[in-house]
Amino acid sequence: MSLLQAYKNLPPKSKAAFGGFLLAWGFLGLQFADKAEAKLGLTPSEADKATLERVKPRVVVVPKAEEGNK
Template structure:
Protein backbone atom coordinates (compact mmCIF):
# COMPACT_ATOMS: atom_id res chain seq x y z
CA UNK A 1 0.00 0.00 0.00
CA UNK A 2 1.44 3.38 -0.96
CA UNK A 3 1.86 6.26 1.45
CA UNK A 4 -0.80 8.30 -0.37
CA UNK A 5 -3.40 5.54 -0.21
CA UNK A 6 -2.60 4.99 3.47
CA UNK A 7 -3.11 8.70 4.11
CA UNK A 8 -6.35 8.72 2.12
CA UNK A 9 -7.68 5.75 4.13
CA UNK A 10 -7.49 7.77 7.37
CA UNK A 11 -10.67 9.39 8.65
CA UNK A 12 -11.10 13.08 7.77
CA UNK A 13 -10.70 14.06 11.43
CA UNK A 14 -7.40 12.17 11.67
CA UNK A 15 -6.15 13.75 8.43
CA UNK A 16 -7.05 17.21 9.77
CA UNK A 17 -5.23 16.53 13.03
CA UNK A 18 -2.23 15.26 11.10
CA UNK A 19 -2.19 18.44 8.99
CA UNK A 20 -2.46 20.66 12.06
CA UNK A 21 0.37 18.69 13.66
CA UNK A 22 2.62 19.18 10.63
CA UNK A 23 1.86 22.92 10.60
CA UNK A 24 2.59 23.16 14.33
CA UNK A 25 5.90 21.32 13.86
CA UNK A 26 6.86 23.73 11.07
CA UNK A 27 5.87 26.76 13.15
CA UNK A 28 7.97 25.54 16.08
CA UNK A 29 10.91 25.02 13.73
CA UNK A 30 10.60 28.54 12.30
CA UNK A 31 10.22 30.03 15.77
CA UNK A 32 13.23 28.26 17.32
CA UNK A 33 15.66 28.30 14.39
CA UNK A 34 17.25 31.70 15.25
CA UNK A 35 17.99 30.54 18.80
CA UNK A 36 19.44 27.25 17.58
CA UNK A 37 21.58 29.00 14.94
CA UNK A 38 23.06 31.41 17.49
CA UNK A 39 23.65 28.59 20.01
CA UNK A 40 25.57 26.59 17.39
CA UNK A 41 27.48 29.65 16.14
CA UNK A 42 25.92 29.49 12.70
CA UNK A 43 24.37 32.95 12.66
CA UNK A 44 25.35 35.07 9.66
CA UNK A 45 27.29 38.28 10.14
CA UNK A 46 25.78 41.56 9.02
CA UNK A 47 28.07 41.64 5.96
CA UNK A 48 27.14 38.09 4.98
CA UNK A 49 23.44 38.87 5.35
CA UNK A 50 23.75 42.02 3.21
CA UNK A 51 25.61 40.07 0.50
CA UNK A 52 22.91 37.39 0.53
CA UNK A 53 20.17 40.02 0.34
CA UNK A 54 21.86 41.58 -2.72
CA UNK A 55 22.14 38.18 -4.42
CA UNK A 56 18.52 37.27 -3.68
CA UNK A 57 17.08 40.61 -4.80
CA UNK A 58 14.62 40.38 -7.66
CA UNK A 59 15.82 42.23 -10.72
CA UNK A 60 13.16 43.40 -13.14
CA UNK A 61 14.04 44.65 -16.58
CA UNK A 62 11.88 45.81 -19.44
CA UNK A 63 12.05 43.82 -22.63
CA UNK A 64 12.11 45.89 -25.78
CA UNK A 65 9.32 45.04 -28.14
CA UNK A 66 7.29 46.34 -31.02
CA UNK A 67 5.55 49.51 -29.79
CA UNK A 68 2.83 49.20 -32.47
CA UNK A 69 1.90 45.63 -31.67
CA UNK A 70 -1.83 45.14 -31.98
CA UNK A 71 -2.46 48.55 -33.52
CA UNK A 72 -2.92 49.13 -37.22
CA UNK A 73 -0.86 51.95 -38.63
CA UNK A 74 -1.59 53.35 -42.13
Protein backbone atom coordinates in the same frame (compact mmCIF):
# COMPACT_ATOMS: atom_id res chain seq x y z
CA MET B 1 1.12 0.63 -0.30
CA SER B 2 2.23 4.14 -1.15
CA LEU B 3 2.42 6.95 1.36
CA LEU B 4 -0.38 8.82 -0.44
CA GLN B 5 -2.64 5.78 -0.33
CA ALA B 6 -1.92 5.31 3.38
CA TYR B 7 -2.87 8.96 3.99
CA LYS B 8 -6.07 8.60 1.96
CA ASN B 9 -7.07 5.58 4.07
CA LEU B 10 -6.92 7.57 7.34
CA PRO B 11 -10.18 8.67 8.93
CA PRO B 12 -11.06 12.38 8.56
CA LYS B 13 -10.27 13.16 12.22
CA SER B 14 -6.80 11.66 11.85
CA LYS B 15 -6.19 13.68 8.69
CA ALA B 16 -7.21 16.85 10.54
CA ALA B 17 -4.93 15.99 13.46
CA PHE B 18 -2.04 15.33 11.09
CA GLY B 19 -2.65 18.65 9.33
CA GLY B 20 -2.76 20.46 12.67
CA PHE B 21 0.51 18.81 13.66
CA LEU B 22 2.17 19.99 10.44
CA LEU B 23 0.93 23.54 10.99
CA ALA B 24 2.19 23.54 14.60
CA TRP B 25 5.56 22.09 13.51
CA GLY B 26 5.96 24.84 10.91
CA PHE B 27 4.94 27.57 13.35
CA LEU B 28 7.40 26.35 15.98
CA GLY B 29 10.13 26.12 13.37
CA LEU B 30 9.56 29.73 12.35
CA GLN B 31 9.55 30.89 15.96
CA PHE B 32 12.66 29.07 17.20
CA ALA B 33 14.90 28.69 14.12
CA ASP B 34 16.85 31.92 14.71
CA LYS B 35 17.42 31.11 18.37
CA ALA B 36 18.60 27.60 17.52
CA GLU B 37 20.99 28.95 14.86
CA ALA B 38 22.51 31.33 17.39
CA LYS B 39 22.94 28.61 20.02
CA LEU B 40 24.56 26.22 17.53
CA GLY B 41 26.85 28.90 16.13
CA LEU B 42 25.38 28.73 12.64
CA THR B 43 24.72 32.44 12.14
CA PRO B 44 26.30 33.80 8.95
CA SER B 45 29.28 36.13 9.18
CA GLU B 46 29.50 39.46 7.36
CA ALA B 47 31.80 37.82 4.78
CA ASP B 48 29.15 35.14 4.14
CA LYS B 49 26.50 37.83 3.68
CA ALA B 50 28.72 39.76 1.27
CA THR B 51 29.39 36.61 -0.77
CA LEU B 52 25.68 35.88 -0.95
CA GLU B 53 24.93 39.42 -2.15
CA ARG B 54 27.56 39.03 -4.88
CA VAL B 55 26.14 35.76 -6.28
CA LYS B 56 22.46 36.56 -5.76
CA PRO B 57 20.55 37.06 -9.03
CA ARG B 58 19.43 40.59 -9.75
CA VAL B 59 16.14 41.63 -11.32
CA VAL B 60 16.35 44.25 -14.04
CA VAL B 61 13.11 45.97 -14.95
CA VAL B 62 12.84 46.79 -18.65
CA PRO B 63 10.26 49.43 -19.55
CA LYS B 64 7.55 48.22 -21.86
CA ALA B 65 7.67 49.64 -25.40
CA GLU B 66 4.80 51.90 -26.35
CA GLU B 67 2.34 50.66 -28.97
CA GLY B 68 3.45 53.17 -31.68
CA ASN B 69 7.21 52.47 -31.29
CA LYS B 70 7.28 48.79 -32.20
